[in-house]
Amino acid sequence: MAREFDPFNKRRIQSLETEVRETRQSMKTQMLLIDDLLTARAREDGRYRGNEYNSYESAIPEIVDKYNAVADWGVIQTGNIIDLRAAFIIGQGINIIDRTTGETSAEREIKWAEQFLEYNGLDEVTAIQFATEAEIEGKFLGRMMLEKVDKEIDENEKMASVRFISWAKRKYKVKTDQDDYTKYESVSYRGRISGPHKWKAESLKPPDFVYIKFGGRIDEPNKTQPKIMKCLTQVEYLDKALRDLREINRLFSAPTPYFKCATKEEADSVMTEIAKNPNFRIKKMIASTAEFTFVSPDVSGVENLINEIVTLIKIISGTTGVPIHFLGLLDLLKNRATGENTRELMIAGTTKERAAWQGGFYEMIKKGMYKYNATVYDQKGESNKLDPRKIGVELPVYTQEQWDHLEKVLIPASQFGIISKEFVRDKIPGIDSKLEERRKAEADNAALDAAKKENEDLKIEIDQIGKSGGVQNAIT
Secondary structure: OOOOOOHHHHHHHHHHHHHHHHHHHHHHHHHHHEEEOOOOEEOOOOOOOOOOOOOHHHHHHHHHHHHOOOOOOOHHHHHHHHHHHHHHHHOOOOEEEEOOOOOOOOHHHHHHHHHHHHHOOOOOHHHHHHHHHHHHHOEEEEEEEEEEOOOOOOOOOEEEEEEEEOHHHHOOEEEEOOOOOOOEEEEEEEEEEEEOOEEEEEEEOHHHEEEEEOOOOOOOOOOOOOHHHHHHHHHHHHHHHHHHHHHHHHHHOOOEEEEEOOOHHHHHHHHHHHHHOOOOOOOOOOOOOOEEEEEOOOOHHHHHHHHHHHHHHHHHHHHHOOOHHHHOOHHHOOOHHHHHHHHHHHHHHOHHHHHHHHHHHHHHHHHHHHHHHHHOOOOOOHHHOOOHHHEEEEOOOOOHHHHHHHHHHHHHHHHOOOOOHHHHHHOOOOOOHHHHHHHHHHHHHHHHHHHHHHHHHHHHHHHHHHHOOHHHHHHO
């Protein structure tokens, strides 16, 4: 027997569905009112603000989403700025320099440091990737380890490695000495997963990590605002303004046909005829007593929108140090001189980060050497151990201004004896003075040894000729 349909149940289901829809709409409304999901802090009186990301916890996830191209706004600009700054910071790559004086040699330390860079990929793309991560988070944390490797890399089958740890994923916290905020005592962070939605807490001691701070105040090691965080809101405004311009252009590309009629009856007649043929296309013939034209929307606001876009790009350029023509305004790049000047701006805007990375890369090499000494050279004498004090790290920058100064000032000054050639050599970008001195000394010694050998061979030949009477016979 079929069950009869109960209209009460139907009304009840409809009522529940309505209640669910209203609840969802209420939740959406509440979400729109929330300013920061991490602190659930509502907007103050709904006022307009120039900075929508006023906490590190809210800004970094947004920067990550923008860089990964999954955010709603600012994807192109954020990725462009971060990649350009990272490329300029690393520049020509990492150079290992000799700091020794006198007869002391740093050949073993330089060779090991170059092997360390090669093993960790820091002589290629990894250095730029590290700089990119630092531009996203405003800081860098690397874990130092000693790994077993192939003999082709190291004859002792051991090499130090450095691995990046992301704050966005691990939420690490740096602890400093109570009396000295420059001494990092430990780093604690979320380690491996120990259960459903549970993280195992881990910590590192100074020999096992390298921490580099790029943003924020010097006495606050955990507050490190990246450069782009200061203009993140303006980046979004720029992207939205570009979208607004696109919408206006879309309207401009679809003008509205307009028939100017003398009377209402004539207008009704035209509309009737158009209704009879709704599939009219351009290039078809129209016959009417009305005057036909195309009208477009008012364009008075476009100029203001373009001015806003240009102004935002200037603000972002001034904040990040990225030249404005790198952000799309190529028409402002008038000539080569302008291009060189804006490149100088980019180099000047990354000076602080470059200096921090020089110290950071040196700390990686130093701690790697200490780990290597403690494991590989533990049973050997101190003379066999590597000494990081013998070497240094540089991130050289080559600019047209440097070459012009060499050509027009330093080289002529050395030719007239005002300054030494050694001083000029030290000013050439990418030149390791200690290494060049050693090479020159080796070349001079090799030339001297060759000359001595040639003289000795000539003397022996003359003596042999004299003993055989060949000299007298030659005279006769």
